[in-house]
Amino acid sequence: xxxxxxxxxxxxxxxxxxxxxxxxxxxxxxxxxxxxxxxxxxxxxxxxxxxxxxxxxxxxxxxxxxxxxxxxxxxxxxxxxxxxxxxxxxxxxxxxxxxxxxxxxxxxxx
Amino acid sequence: xxxxxxxxxxxxxxxxxxxxxxxxxxxxxxxxxxxxxxxxxxxxxxxxxxxxxxxxxxxxxxxxxxxxxxxxxxxxxxxxxxxxxxxxxxxxxxxxxxxxxxxxxxxxxxxxxxxxxxxxxxxxxxxxxxxxxxxxxxx
Amino acid sequence: xxxxxxxxxxxxxxxxxxxxxxxxxxxxxxxxxxxxxxxxxxxxxxxxxxxxxxxxxxxxxxxxxxxxxxxxxxxxxxxxxxxxxxxxxxxxxxxxxxxxxxxxxxxxxxxxxxxxxxxxxxxxxxxxxxxxxxxxxxxxxxxxxxxxxxxx
Ligand code: SF4
Ligand code: SF4
Numbered sequence: 001x002x003x004x005x006x007x008x009x010x011x012x013x014x015x016x017x018x019x020x021x022x023x024x025x026x027x028x029x030x031x032x033x034x035x036x037x038x039x040x041x042x043x044x045x046x047x048x049x050x051x052x053x054x055x056x057x058x059x060x061x062x063x064x065x066x067x068x069x070x071x072x073x074x075x076x077x078x079x080x081x082x083x084x085x086x087x088x089x090x091x092x093x094x095x096x097x098x099x100x101x102x103x104x105x106x107x108x109x110x
Numbered sequence: 111x112x113x114x115x116x117x118x119x120x121x122x123x124x125x126x127x128x129x130x131x132x133x134x135x136x137x138x139x140x141x142x143x144x145x146x147x148x149x150x151x152x153x154x155x156x157x158x159x160x161x162x163x164x165x166x167x168x169x170x171x172x173x174x175x176x177x178x179x180x181x182x183x184x185x186x187x188x189x190x191x192x193x194x195x196x197x198x199x200x201x202x203x204x205x206x207x208x209x210x211x212x213x214x215x216x217x218x219x220x221x222x223x224x225x226x227x228x229x230x231x232x233x234x235x236x237x238x239x240x241x242x243x244x245x246x247x248x249x
Numbered sequence: 250x251x252x253x254x255x256x257x258x259x260x261x262x263x264x265x266x267x268x269x270x271x272x273x274x275x276x277x278x279x280x281x282x283x284x285x286x287x288x289x290x291x292x293x294x295x296x297x298x299x300x301x302x303x304x305x306x307x308x309x310x311x312x313x314x315x316x317x318x319x320x321x322x323x324x325x326x327x328x329x330x331x332x333x334x335x336x337x338x339x340x341x342x343x344x345x346x347x348x349x350x351x352x353x354x355x356x357x358x359x360x361x362x363x364x365x366x367x368x369x370x371x372x373x374x375x376x377x378x379x380x381x382x383x384x385x386x387x388x389x390x391x392x393x394x395x396x397x398x399x400x401x
Contacts (some may be wrong), residue, residue: 007345008228029196029203030390033373061212062225063200067165088225089237093215096199176348206367206392208357210348 002025007067008084012058016079019053023071031064032071033057058073062087063096081108098107117150122239126153126245128160130189132182134169137195137228138150150245163189165237169229170197170204171211182217190221192237199223242246252303255313258304263319269293275324276316278334280360285311285334291320295378306336308359315341321356333358355386363397 021037034054040049072080083106090096114130129150131247132143144150153160165186171179183191193214196202201212213218253261269289272306279286284305291349292299306313316323327338327349335356338344355362372390374380389395 021374021377023376025380025391028372029205030370030373035376059216061200063223064196064205065225066196066203066227070193086236087224087229087233089222089224089229089233091222093213093220096223105231172348174348176350198297206364208353208362208364208366212366 004077005082008082009062009087009106010060010065010072010110011081011083012100012103013079013081014055014100014104017055017058018077019055020076021077022074025075026070028068028070029064029066031061033059049079055100058100058103059097061097063093093100112185115162115177115184116153116155116157118153119235119238120151121235125239128163128166129166130163130182130186131166132179133198134167134171134175137168137197140168140228140231144202145232147231149231152181159198165189165191165193166194167191167198167214168194170202171214171217173209173211173244175203176217179214179217191218193220193223194234195229196227199225202227220234228247250304253304255304255306259314259316259319262291262316263300265291265300265302266319269295271320271325273320273322274299276323278329278330278336279324280308280358282360283308285336287313287336289316310340311336313337314339318341331363332356337361342345359360360394361396364392365394368397
């Protein structure tokens with residue numbers, strides 16, 4: 001058996017995600033959704049608090065995903081990455097939707 | 111109507127599965143890939159009946175093919191239906207096409223959904239042995 | 250590519266056949282908005298030389314003579330082009346739909362025909378405040394044409 005290049009699954013690094021929605025807009029199959037809210041963060045020395053987005057939930061519907069990798073390429077913060085796991089099957093249609101915890105648990109390719 | 115082939119699963123040699131591959135598009139090739147990779151070992155008919163039969167719907171279900179899918183389901187009674195790949199699971203890349211049925215589950219009940227466009231051959235094995243890391247353990 | 254008048258379409262194809270271009274490689278259409286372009290590619294099997302012919306018909310009432318008499322293989326292509334683009338091929342020996350089973354209100358491959366799923370599915374990026382601030386027409390998701398939304 002020869003080693004072939006392998007396509008894995010798409011993982012998320014939640015701490016690097018700024019909820020900018022670029023990946024959500026660019027996905028051809030509309031398989032990414034996210035919820036976020038903004039918070040004011042006071043920084044020592046700064047005159048005004050800074051507004052930051054906080055990610056509440058990030059999901060990829062792998063039932064729709066065609067693994068094109070556009071989201072991985074367009075993310076300005078490298079918060080999405082390929083992980084070597086295989087496609088996870090499910091006993092129900094909603095089981096194909098993976099949320100933040102699962103996406104973050106996948107080991108990322110180095 | 112649709113012919114099944116019996117395979118032994120390499121990593122679980124006691125598991126002999128008959129796969130009826132209803133190949134409707136690109137995903138149909140992955141069974142053969144799994145054989146080439148040594149993940150599935152074709153069995154001779156003389157080796158006796160398989161433990162179970164899986165109707166693998168691999169590829170895009172288009173509107174004119176609905177009667178074909180229905181007939182295939184009836185032709186392998188007792189088979190579990192596997193939606194293999196994004197197209198068979200949800201319509202996949204053709205989710206907005208007016209002539210595509212968004213998932214074989216709109217035609218017949220599905221026992222297992224396998225994502226991927228196409229799924230990797232290893233994903234076929236995972237699905238056949240019922241391994242599912244993130245599925246709440248419904249194996 | 251040779252452009253011919255719609256009235257000369259069947260004549261041009263039968264002339265091509267008489268010169269040896271008897272093999273129909275493809276026949277299809279392109280929706281250009283107010284007109285539909287129909288394209289045929291024919292081959293001379295002895296030399297494998299090919300010629301492309303194209304013609305335009307008004308999208309309001311697209312009517313073209315069938316070329317089945319000179320190129321019998323066009324029968325299925327014309328049936329498909331008829332159901333997908335709404336072009337009528339006059340004189341076709343068997344104008345039944347080729348592929349579609351259910352009745353589509355409008356020909357699916359015309360640009361003016363909405364992609365119903367795309368209209369009905371909420372675009373996940375619509376939650377972006379930047380999208381919400383745009384004028385309504387620019388809030389439309391990619392692949393949704395304004396004319397679909399403005400249609401009655
Ligand atoms: S493009 Fe990157 S940073 Fe922006 S929402 Fe997507 S994952 Fe987060
Ligand atoms: S899921 Fe992808 S690879 Fe499989 S049939 Fe559809 S388009 Fe082809």
